[in-house]
Amino acid sequence: MNKKITLALLLTVSASAAFAGPIEEQIRWRQSAYSYLSWNTSKIKKQVVDSPETFNKDYVAAAANAIAAVANSGLGELYGEGTDKGIGWQESRLKPEFFQKKEEVKTIANSFNIAANELAKVAATGDAATIKTAFGKVTETCKSCHDLIRVKKE
Amino acid sequence: MKTTIHIWDLPLRLFHWLLAASVIAAYVTAKLGGELMDWHGRLGIFILGLLLFRIVWGFIGSTHARFSSFFPTFGRVRTYLRGQWQGVGHNPLGAFSVLALLSAVAVQIGTGLFANDDIAFEGPFYHFINKSLSDQLTGWHSLLFNVLLGLVVLHLLAIIFYRWVKKTNLVKPMLTGKKDIPTSLAFELAQQQHTHGVGAFRLIISLLLSSTIAWGVAGGVEKFFPAQAAAPQPSTSSNADF
Numbered sequence A: 001m002n003k004k005i006t007l008a009l010l011l012t013v014s015a016s017a018a019f020a021g022p023i024e025e026q027i028r029w030r031q032s033a034y035s036y037l038s039w040n041t042s043k044i045k046k047q048v049v050d051s052p053e054t055f056n057k058d059y060v061a062a063a064a065n066a067i068a069a070v071a072n073s074g075l076g077e078l079y080g081e082g083t084d085k086g087i088g089w090q091e092s093r094l095k096p097e098f099f100q101k102k103e104e105v106k107t108i109a110n111s112f113n114i115a116a117n118e119l120a121k122v123a124a125t126g127d128a129a130t131i132k133t134a135f136g137k138v139t140e141t142c143k144s145c146h147d148l149i150r151v152k153k154e
Numbered sequence B: 001m002k003t004t005i006h007i008w009d010l011p012l013r014l015f016h017w018l019l020a021a022s023v024i025a026a027y028v029t030a031k032l033g034g035e036l037m038d039w040h041g042r043l044g045i046f047i048l049g050l051l052l053f054r055i056v057w058g059f060i061g062s063t064h065a066r067f068s069s070f071f072p073t074f075g076r077v078r079t080y081l082r083g084q085w086q087g088v089g090h091n092p093l094g095a096f097s098v099l100a101l102l103s104a105v106a107v108q109i110g111t112g113l114f115a116n117d118d119i120a121f122e123g124p125f126y127h128f129i130n131k132s133l134s135d136q137l138t139g140w141h142s143l144l145f146n147v148l149l150g151l152v153v154l155h156l157l158a159i160i161f162y163r164w165v166k167k168t169n170l171v172k173p174m175l176t177g178k179k180d181i182p183t184s185l186a187f188e189l190a191q192q193q194h195t196h197g198v199g200a201f202r203l204i205i206s207l208l209l210s211s212t213i214a215w216g217v218a219g220g221v222e223k224f225f226p227a228q229a230a231a232p233q234p235s236t237s238s239n240a241d242f
Helices: A002-011 A013-020 A023-050 A057-071 A096-100 A102-125 A128-149 B010-032 B034-060 B074-081 B092-112 B131-143 B145-164 B171-176 B183-192 B200-218
Strands: B002-006 B178-182
Touching: A023 A057, A023 A128, A057 A102, A057 A128, A096 A102, A102 A128, A128 B034, B002 B183, B010 B034, B010 B145, B010 B171, B034 B092, B034 B200, B074 B092, B092 B131, B092 B145, B131 B145, B171 B178, B178 B183
Parallel strands: none
Antiparallel strands: B002 B178
């Protein structure tokens, strides 16, 4: 259900800009959300991929739940008209093409939601191998979106 | 009269084809991302090992593998430009190509060690520098890959040019290690140059040296300098208070 809400919000970005507040605020919340995501992916990476001997089921499950919570929070709302320019915590790195590529982004956002919820589901079982695969699926969707609409630092 | 000589030794040929294969694999894994980024990192370390091996082998390998035998010195380049260069290994232009390709690979390794992808990849030296510098190096890592790609294209075009215009097959010697040259030239070279074979001892030294360094780098050096590599350890639920 939450997935559908995300999609609906993505579809009505211009309208949702009104809910999400001024441009700078949207960018700031957006950047905060992804920073928080990054903290949680790094926890899973550490205990599932880099140092499997440190694997702690509850710790990883908590991180996976946090990732799913961010994915389900309706991030699309923070991509209002004009948010490709402006400074949140730092300069926005949203490509202006985003606004022409919303359909593609929507597909990726949907895969991200599915992958994140799947990760949370398998994390609850505590099976490291399955978690690793599910985690890889999540990071794949991160990359697809970065490649499409995120400005590269060069 | 033609004589068949040994030109590229087996370690050198293995290095060449393994490098080509691993660079392709590294490119593909980076493009696909996800779980494959782990393999991208492993391939980077493997390529570092190959590169180190090639450098060491450039000093203690067999004759035509040695930098001293093909380094494009001023004199050699001048002779080559006058069309008087004679030899069987890398000619001075080829030598520039070899050195440029190796340097471009070195740049990829050097930047990749400090890189991060803002998702779940961090190079083994990422924690030695700050995030914005790592982001900068990551940008160069992807931008400068194009330089490597350009050099590879030139490399392939040169092979095609030699095949069709100069009627020389460069690929076969890189596969078999053997090359047919005029007997007179072979005789002349044998008189001029002191030749070196592969040498088991020198090979073992090269392999040990390159694999040890690559292994050390893969460990993020923290095995040796734990204080400096104090990466923030995420707390586990067992010792987190809230």
